């Protein structure tokens with residue numbers, strides 16, 4: 623497992639796949655803590671560089687979220703959480 627594709631929960635220290643974290647609306651599946659990426663561009667660059675494996679790209683493609691809508695919801699959630 624590449625360290626680049628994971629995020630460590632600041633609360634319970636669980637190591638979570640970024641894709642899993644995104645699908646879970648940035649909520650740690652282990653402790654329910656809201657996680658903010660230290661650098662959102664990191665995830666974006668991962669996707670943009672096509673560095674996802676084929677199966678991950680498929681999951682990305684099947685993501686039910688409209689990208690812009692998802693981002694605005696994410697910002698809203700961050701505003702309410704911080």
Ligand SMILES: [Zn+2]
Pocket residue numbers: 631632633634635636650651652653654655
């Ligand atoms: Zn956690």
